[in-house]
Amino acid sequence: QQPVQSPQAVILREGEDAVINCSSSKALYSVHWYRQKHGEAPVFLMILLKGGEQKGHDKISASFNEKKQQSSLYLTASQLSYSGTYFCGTEMTGGGSNYKLTFGKGTLLTVNP
Amino acid sequence: DTEVTQTPKHLVMGMTNKKSLKCEQHMGHRAMYWYKQKAKKPPELMFVYSYEKLSINESVPSRFSPECPNSSLLNLHLHALQPEDSALYLCASSQERGQGYTGELFFGEGSRLTVL
Numbered sequence: 001q002q003p004v005q006s007p008q009a010v011i012l013r014e015g016e017d018a019v020i021n022c023s024s025s026k027a028l029y030s031v032h033w034y035r036q037k038h039g040e041a042p043v044f045l046m047i048l049l050k051g052g053e054q055k056g057h058d059k060i061s062a063s064f065n066e067k068k069q070q071s072s073l074y075l076t077a078s079q080l081s082y083s084g085t086y087f088c089g090t091e092m093t094g095g096g097s098n099y100k101l102t103f104g105k106g107t108l109l110t111v112n113p
Numbered sequence: 114d115t116e117v118t119q120t121p122k123h124l125v126m127g128m129t130n131k132k133s134l135k136c137e138q139h140m141g142h143r144a145m146y147w148y149k150q151k152a153k154k155p156p157e158l159m160f161v162y163s164y165e166k167l168s169i170n171e172s173v174p175s176r177f178s179p180e181c182p183n184s185s186l187l188n189l190h191l192h193a194l195q196p197e198d199s200a201l202y203l204c205a206s207s208q209e210r211g212q213g214y215t216g217e218l219f220f221g222e223g224s225r226l227t228v229l
Binding site: 030032034040041042043044047049087099100101102103104105106 | 219220
């Protein structure tokens, strides 16, 4: 089941903050975040495995609310290099679903000078 | 070496052709994946190999035939494709669950396929 991402697109000025949300109607084992720049391969940002877990990566952090099956990606003090499409990927709870990462439709983030 | 190398980068083929996409990694990963990505869409999982055995086939048409000849190589054989199969085909690898899995998929840059 494909997770739902919002917003679809966001435009920022350098230094501004953004939040990208990802939600699922099914119980999740993990949430993964990737960034893909135009013409490039997706690049892993982080994985969240436990409910309520928060992880950070420079000025990019994420949280996972297991009860709500929601994850949010926080980008603070955005830089030009943050531009790209952000995908959340979800793995469902339960055997046999390992490795079955389903990506949301993506959020196009544009950071302008 | 944290690279996944895919060849060719671009491929144009007719509907009656047979071609193959190749993927190689030397990170010691025992899980390898094929994803398909259309323009402005997310990657869609096609196949997963775990320890060189096919573990997931996402109901992919038989005109796509994966092969994992050894732990470093992954092929995708293409035959009698349709124009709607034109897309970017991404290979990825990761550690296995018992290997110190971090969740990170390492993607190659992809093979852009055009079917005429």
